[in-house]
Amino acid sequence: MGATPPLRPVTDAEIEAFRTDGVVCLRGVMPADWLERMAAPVEEAISGDAAADLSEMGDHLAAAGAERTVDTSVQDGDGPRGRFVAGTDHWRLQDEFLEFAVSSPLGAIVSALLGVDDVWLYEDSVLVKEPGTEERTAFHQDMAYFHLDGDSVCTTWVPLDPVTAESGAVRYVLGSHLDRTRYRPNLFVTTMSIPGTEGEEVPDYDRVEVRGEARIVSFDTEPGDVVVHHARTIHGAHANASATRRRRAISVRYAGTGTVFAPVPGAPGKPHHEVVAPGAPLDDGHFPRAWPAPV
Secondary structure, eight states: OOOOOOOOOOOHHHHHHHHHEEEEETTSSSOHHHHHHHHHHHHHHHSSSOOOOOHHHHHHHHHTTTEEEEEEEEEETEHHHHHHHEOOOGTOOOOOHHHHHHSSTTTHHHHHHOOOOOOOEEEEEEEEEEETTOOOOOEEEEEGGGGEEEEEEEEEEESSSSTTTTTTEEETTTTTTGOOOBBBOOOOOSSSOTTOOBBBBOOTTTHHHHHHTTTEOOOBOOBEEEEEETOOOOOEOOOOOSSSSEEEEEEHHHHHHOOOEEOOTSSSSGGGTTTSSHHHEEEEEETTESSOOOO
8 A cells, every 4th residue: 555655756956955944845746636635624623613712722732732723713893804723633533634644745755855764743733724814823943842852853734725925824934943942832823932831932033123134935835735844943824814715734743763752841742642751762653654654
């Protein structure tokens, strides 16, 4: 059985861009049928009781919040002002997400970019910004939330819709993955750090006085493109100012050879990691293998 290969190989230039910039946009690598089969599971993930009110954001992120979503729907006198829904670990509840993580081309892509022989799934996330969503995603660093230690950790971002800066493209601080500062995790839609966490505050690059000489880029993407960034790359996302265009994306986070389990004080926990010992290498028993793909 194995995994579906990417529509084209990852090039040496793309691997070098990932290593130098901490992010790369891979054009036309994801087969359309994978995106089509994930459309319905994404709607299921963000519908009904799966979504929580924005007022509960802190509780969801500070507690063991796996398999939950956060909904930032906002209403005013004129009606709703968009909706941003984000959730994690859908692979534990919906088989389609597990299959996507371990049988799509993503495992092979990550292996090539990280230069590792083994790749495990750490978590997945659904990130949907409906038209008119005013919330920006605050600049943050994924590694601050991950209970992992190692340099072979990355995030893949797979758009299901055409995405531009207007409709909520992700922004990346080039080269920020080379900074070894320990940053605190924040609450995504605000720069406020999660209480009880340790480290430095993530710089708010939306402030001119902070931005300085930083190079910040975003990519206009089409379905079939995949953006991959290192887990230490600082990034955020635009609001969705489009009146008509949704921004649906699936983000899958992977860890490669040499990564070990390392609990982060104060960061959201995962119940399925409670039996993993600190310092233990990743293995198939606790982290689904994505490369080489299960046969």
